[in-house]
Amino acid sequence: MNEQPSPERPAEEQWGEKDEKEEEKTHEKEEKPRDIAEKWRQDPLSAIVWAAILIIGGLALMLDNFAVPIFAGNGWSIALLCAGLLVGLEAVVRLLIPEYRRPIRGTLILAVVLFGIGLGGWIGWGVTWPLVIIAIGVSILVTGLRRGR
Numbered sequence: 001m002n003e004q005p006s007p008e009r010p011a012e013e014q015w016g017e018k019d020e021k022e023e024e025k026t027h028e029k030e031e032k033p034r035d036i037a038e039k040w041r042q043d044p045l046s047a048i049v050w051a052a053i054l055i056i057g058g059l060a061l062m063l064d065n066f067a068v069p070i071f072a073g074n075g076w077s078i079a080l081l082c083a084g085l086l087v088g089l090e091a092v093v094r095l096l097i098p099e100y101r102r103p104i105r106g107t108l109i110l111a112v113v114l115f116g117i118g119l120g121g122w123i124g125w126g127v128t129w130p131l132v133i134i135a136i137g138v139s140i141l142v143t144g145l146r147r148g149r
Contacts, residue, residue, distance in 0.1 A: 045100050049090045056082045077121030084115025108139040 057079035064075025088111035091104040116132035 043100060043102075045090060045093060049086050053083045053086050056086070074121060077118045080114050080118030080121075082118070084111050084113070084118055087111035087114060103143075105139065105143045108143075109136050112136055112139065 060079040060082065061075040064073070064078075087107060091107045091111060094100050094102060094104050094107070112132055112135040116128050116135070119131075120128035
């Protein structure tokens, strides 16, 4: 906790280094919001996908409240199905377009889980969860095989 000055260097020099390190950490923390904003500007795909998820999800829930026959009682299921499809589409775009390429295993798993939860409201959980587990296993297998190339 309290560092003792070493015999080679005076205490003032060591404490000065400590203050500089703390100042660097504070400076790094201050720059993080800019770094995050810069990442969004460099890769707008995620921002577009999540904005679309919120818009479509909101519309599905609104139509559910207005008792539109196909949405009646299924607003959350439809919103989650759409979210899963959009996140899956993002993963496909990341595979096909080199400018947006980055690891997609987590994105695929999220897509399958969202789609599975949405599908569970329509066809039942007894069928949906085994399909979700199989799909996650396949995505991990495909990612592992692609890494071997």
